[in-house]
Amino acid sequence: MATSTMRVAAGVLLVVSALATLARAEDPYLFFEWKVTYGTRSLLGVPQKVILINGEFPGPRINCSSNNNIVVNVFNQLDHPLLFTWNGMQHRKNSWMDGMPGTQCPIAPNTNFTYKWQPKDQIGSFFYFPSIGMQRAAGGYGAISVVSRLLIPVPFDQPPPESDHAVLIGDWYTKDHEVLARQLDAGKSVGRPAGVLINGKGGKDLEAAAPMLTFEAGKTYRLRVCNTGIKASLNFRIQGHDMKLVELEGSHTLQDVYDSLDVHVGHCLSVLVDADQAPGDYYMVASTRFIHDAKSASAAPRRRPT
Numbered sequence: 001m002a003t004s005t006m007r008v009a010a011g012v013l014l015v016v017s018a019l020a021t022l023a024r025a026e027d028p029y030l031f032f033e034w035k036v037t038y039g040t041r042s043l044l045g046v047p048q049k050v051i052l053i054n055g056e057f058p059g060p061r062i063n064c065s066s067n068n069n070i071v072v073n074v075f076n077q078l079d080h081p082l083l084f085t086w087n088g089m090q091h092r093k094n095s096w097m098d099g100m101p102g103t104q105c106p107i108a109p110n111t112n113f114t115y116k117w118q119p120k121d122q123i124g125s126f127f128y129f130p131s132i133g134m135q136r137a138a139g140g141y142g143a144i145s146v147v148s149r150l151l152i153p154v155p156f157d158q159p160p161p162e163s164d165h166a167v168l169i170g171d172w173y174t175k176d177h178e179v180l181a182r183q184l185d186a187g188k189s190v191g192r193p194a195g196v197l198i199n200g201k202g203g204k205d206l207e208a209a210a211p212m213l214t215f216e217a218g219k220t221y222r223l224r225v226c227n228t229g230i231k232a233s234l235n236f237r238i239q240g241h242d243m244k245l246v247e248l249e250g251s252h253t254l255q256d257v258y259d260s261l262d263v264h265v266g267h268c269l270s271v272l273v274d275a276d277q278a279p280g281d282y283y284m285v286a287s288t289r290f291i292h293d294a295k296s297a298s299a300a301p302r303r304r305p306t
Helices: 002-024 177-185 204-208
Strands: 029-041 048-053 062-065 069-076 084-087 111-117 124-130 142-147 164-172 195-198 213-216 220-227 233-238 243-248 261-263 268-274 284-289 296-299 301-304
Touching (some): 029 062, 124 220, 124 268, 142 220, 164 233, 195 284, 195 296, 220 233, 220 261
Parallel strands (some): 029 069, 062 142, 164 220
Antiparallel strands (some): 029 048, 084 124, 220 268, 233 261, 233 284, 243 268, 284 296
């Protein structure tokens, strides 16, 4: 009898130990280190001050899965305070990581701050940007892509990671962001944008550039399109290609097919595009909506034979 009791007790201890191990288990951590600086770029043919992350504009893309732990150590090497906000992330139970003035103290020049947050059960396409004043008009933004965990079904055939691309479109001003901020403070409009960027390129840069994306015949690609601008709604389209809308603002959709889509400021969506046309260069276009003297940018995704 005593032996039987000891065996039961040992079994209980093993179960408790296993449960304790599960309780301590954490979701994967993704670590990023960003050095935020100013740099001079001629995005629309005019040299101007642009906010760079690790020397890049747009900034690095954050690729993660639901419930991943995101850790971003931001070193502010600007001469102004800085905050980053994660547009579309809900930050349930940790709103102090939202990075908006009023919920977080700014990161002072020549100091650093570490953001720690989870997308939790969110999925979809989002972006981050600097949130103080008009710094967003100087760049410093980048894409966030959140995919479902492997055990959670997705209502469409999801392309592999190498066929998943971020396309950041937005209006752009050649005025310094501090000048734009002073205009708003004085009760004046920022006026019409000088042009439109696609993934940080615009105007002659796009016309002379190598293809922005390369598609292989017979494959399907996911494009995560976000309007990172400050004023203008944009119409997005790809020459000769239909787009199947599969996600909007972090929610799956009915998967209707469109030849163009309006993307409003701050909004993101995902489309599936089939490489089903003859090999060649096709223009990817973003043009302003509801603005006189419309602006546009175009980039060429190239389709190559298999």
